[in-house]
Amino acid sequence: MSHPMPKRPPRDWTVLTLMALLAVLIVASFATLPLKWKDFFTIEAVSSMLELLGGFAPPEMSSGFLGKTAWATVETLAMSGVGTLLAVIFGLAFSLPASGRFGAAPRALTRAMLNVLRSIPELVWASIMLIAAGLGPFGGTLALAAHTAGVLGRLFADSLENAAPLPEQSLRTNGASAAAAFFYATLPQTLPQMLSYTLYRWENNIRAAAILGVVGAGGLGQMLKYHLSLFQMQMAATVIIAMLLLVALVDGASFALRRLLTR
Amino acid sequence: MLELRNLSKSYNGRPVLQQLSWTFQAGEFVAIMGDSGVGKSTLLNLIAGLDTPDAAPGESPIVIDDIAMSSLDDDAATRLRRSRMGFIFQAFHVLPHLTLLQNVALPLLLNGMPTTRAAEMLEAVGLGGRGHDFPHQLSGGQLQRVAIARALVHRPALVLADEPTGNLDPDTADSILALLQREIKATGACAILVTHSQVAANMTDKILHLSKKGIQETTIVNPFKQ
Numbered sequence: 072m073s074h075p076m077p078k079r080p081p082r083d084w085t086v087l088t089l090m091a092l093l094a095v096l097i098v099a100s101f102a103t104l105p106l107k108w109k110d111f112f113t114i115e116a117v118s119s120m121l122e123l124l125g126g127f128a129p130p131e132m133s134s135g136f137l138g139k140t141a142w143a144t145v146e147t148l149a150m151s152g153v154g155t156l157l158a159v160i161f162g163l164a165f166s167l168p169a170s171g172r173f174g175a176a177p178r179a180l181t182r183a184m185l186n187v188l189r190s191i192p193e194l195v196w197a198s199i200m201l202i203a204a205g206l207g208p209f210g211g212t213l214a215l216a217a218h219t220a221g222v223l224g225r226l227f228a229d230s231l232e233n234a235a236p237l238p239e240q241s242l243r244t245n246g247a248s249a250a251a252a253f254f255y256a257t258l259p260q261t262l263p264q265m266l267s268y269t270l271y272r273w274e275n276n277i278r279a280a281a282i283l284g285v286v287g288a289g290g291l292g293q294m295l296k297y298h299l300s301l302f303q304m305q306m307a308a309t310v311i312i313a314m315l316l317l318v319a320l321v322d323g324a325s326f327a328l329r330r331l332l333t334r
Numbered sequence: 335m336l337e338l339r340n341l342s343k344s345y346n347g348r349p350v351l352q353q354l355s356w357t358f359q360a361g362e363f364v365a366i367m368g369d370s371g372v373g374k375s376t377l378l379n380l381i382a383g384l385d386t387p388d389a390a391p392g393e394s395p396i397v398i399d400d401i402a403m404s405s406l407d408d409d410a411a412t413r414l415r416r417s418r419m420g421f422i423f424q425a426f427h428v429l430p431h432l433t434l435l436q437n438v439a440l441p442l443l444l445n446g447m448p449t450t451r452a453a454e455m456l457e458a459v460g461l462g463g464r465g466h467d468f469p470h471q472l473s474g475g476q477l478q479r480v481a482i483a484r485a486l487v488h489r490p491a492l493v494l495a496d497e498p499t500g501n502l503d504p505d506t507a508d509s510i511l512a513l514l515q516r517e518i519k520a521t522g523a524c525a526i527l528v529t530h531s532q533v534a535a536n537m538t539d540k541i542l543h544l545s546k547k548g549i550q551e552t553t554i555v556n557p558f559k560q
Contacts, residue, residue: 237425237427238427238429238430240427241421241423241427242429242440243412244382244384244415244421245415245416245419245420245421245440245441245444245484246412246413246414246415246416246417246419246441246444247412247416247440247444248412251444255429255432255440256429259429259431259432260430260431
């Protein structure tokens with residue numbers, strides 16, 4: 072006995088319409104921007120670009136300058152490290168109400184606040200903090216902490232919400248206090264994920280810390296801006312190499328640690 | 335040890351338990367049977383203080399060792415559960431990130447007691463020497479042994495077991511029930527076992543049937559009971 076096949080579902084035009092709209096937007100973006108592709112690829116443009124790049128070689132390797140660069144590297148590393156640490160502390164504190172542990176109203180309020188914190192980019196936070204805390208690494212550190220607390224608070228809250236509720240419930244049933252049940256059952260479940268998020272954000276903050284220097288927040292970014300503005304290209308090259316090495320080092324260390332945690 | 339006095343509970347106006355009265359003695363191992371939805375698990379939750387019975391002010395429908403549960407606030411009920419009760423669940427509820435020894439030692443830690451008895455309890459349930467293993471290295475039957483050790487390690491006066499053999503094969507269930515019976519007798523606790531299994535119920539001292547009419551002791555005599 073043969074069974075009739077079910078009817079083919081009606082074609083969904085929503086996706087096709089959205090894709091067509093997206094294509095129109097992309098074409099319109101290129102059409103409205105004053106992009107002068109021809110000027111970019113002229114012999115004159117290419118030769119002046121090569122001349123500029125040639126100015127970077129060889130990088131400045133005098134011991135005095137290398138020492139200054141090393142110190143700025145440490146400053147950038149410290150800025151990202153302390154910024155991330157502050158963000159973890161505040162993110163964890165905000166994640167408890169944001170995961171709905173204290174009811175729906177505190178959850179909505181804290182999530183809205185975390186949205187604001189992470190919607191403002193680090194550069195804008197840096198401008199605000201530099202006005203408040205003055206030029207230097209302190210303002211940059213606070214800027215990184217403010218933005219990253221918004222990101223980590225949200226990620227930590229989601230981890231807590233997604234944790235299996237049974238272990239905590241069973242501990243509560245067995246007479247554990249709310250705090251003991253959280254620390255023995257839910258936090259250990261989410262800790263590897265939280266550490267992984269933290270390491271990933273630290274990786275991002277290293278790059279951000281280097282950029283924040285440009286607006287006066289100290290470290291390698293500030294050195295780069297200073298030497299580029301004086302057209303001291305060889306010194307700028309050394310700073311750029313230090314930035315690349317630092318980012319590569321932290322990326323590698325963070326990747327290895329995250330793999331270890333999620334094994 | 336445990337007294338139910340006209341205990342009632344309803345949800346959204348729908349009565350689940352009505353005017354239940356019974357007295358459970360210390361050292362008694364009692365099975366509670368009944369159809370699904372008759373309120374067996376609700377009864378356990380009420381006894382544990384995890385849910386509140388319908389009661390007029392001044393009434394004490396649940397009394398444990400002369401303490402009226404209705405007179406306790408949340409914190410006091412939590413403390414009572416921690417020190418006087420032990421729980422065994424169908425799904426074991428063993429913490430996956432702790433070793434077996436740490437799992438069994440938890441009630442002792444929460445009660446501020448020395449943790450030396452944890453190893454003794456593991457030994458008693460046949461898992462001596464495996465204290466440093468993690469739950470994922472164990473079978474379902476072994477996990478329930480850990481749960482029994484955890485429920486009894488702090489010598490509770492009242493043990494509440496909700497379908498503890500529901501997830502186990504018949505042979506493992508038999509050995510778990512025998513172990514539970516032996517350990518309960520050794521500690522002198524009153525134990526209430528909620529079960530659908532007649533075989534499991536037959537291993538207890540007394541079988542109670544819960545129905546819409548209330549609690550009734552059955553007269554089934556188990557010829558195989560030792």
